Amino acid sequence: MGGTMEGTKQRRRGDTRQRIQDVALKLFAEQGYEKTSLREIAERLDVTKAALYYHFKTKEEILVSLFEDLTQPIEDLIEWGRRQPPTLETKQEIVRRYxxxxxxxxxxxxxxxxNQATLKELRTGERFRNRMLGLRDILIDPHAPLVDQVRCVSAVFTMHAGMIALDDLPGTDEEKRKAVLEVATALITEAHQATHAAAAQAR
Structure with missing residues (x-):
């Protein structure tokens, strides 16, 4: 019984933490990080400020927790990619999972x-940049010609741009995601094949 009750408490704490994150991110997006206060987050949640403090002491703690939780799959992907052979199939799978x-x-x-300026001040942007460099390094063949290295980097930027720059184009979010993935995969494939073709000619 005690174990079950403790598990329920843990889930409730987890649910509250996620609710705080969800509401905070919505407010940050609506009115900006700087203009959002912990009091407003608590009011939107209909909890006391003390209850909010139980989970997070500052806005920065909330933002860092959001970043860590939502980008953990990217960190896991990078670690997985580092353990795989640098084949075309591996790179295509990395792009798909990303x-x-x-x-x-x-x-x-x-x-x-x-909110790039805010992120620079909070150093969250630097953490994200380091993860992007880790992703880049498992996609690029260090011996590839520069143009093929650029293709690999462009594949990553294509996926980033696809989240922001395609809002006014026709199609559902999923259709756009698949189109962007197709383009990114084609760039990775072209870079890999060109690099290996050039290496074969040099032998």
Whole structure:
């Protein structure tokens, strides 16, 4: 019985934490990070400020927790990619999984896009940049010609741009995601094949 009750308490704490994150991100997006106060977050949640403090002491703690939770799949993907052989199939799978991770974290990435100055001050942007460099490094063949390295980097930027720059184009979000994934995969495939073709000619 005690174990069950403790498990229920843990779930409730987890649910409250996620509710705080969801509401805070919505307010950050609506009116900006700087203009949002902990009091407003508590009021929107209909909880006391003390109850909010139980989970987060500052807005920065909320933002960092959002970043860590929503981008953890990207970190897991990078670690997985580092353990795989650098084959074309591996790179294509990395791009596919990254596309799915971006879709899951879309609200956060839209916020990051619109609040870059704030993120630099909070160092969250630097953490994200380091993760992007980790992703880049598992997609790029270090011996590839520069143009093929650029293709790999462009594949990543294509997926980022697809989250922000396609809002006014026709099609559902899922249709756009699949179109962006197709373009990114084609760039990775072209880079890999060109690099290996050039290496074969050099032998």
């Amino acid at each position: 596309s799915e991770a971006l879709a899951e974290a879309l609200p956060l990435f839209r916020f990051m896009q619109e």
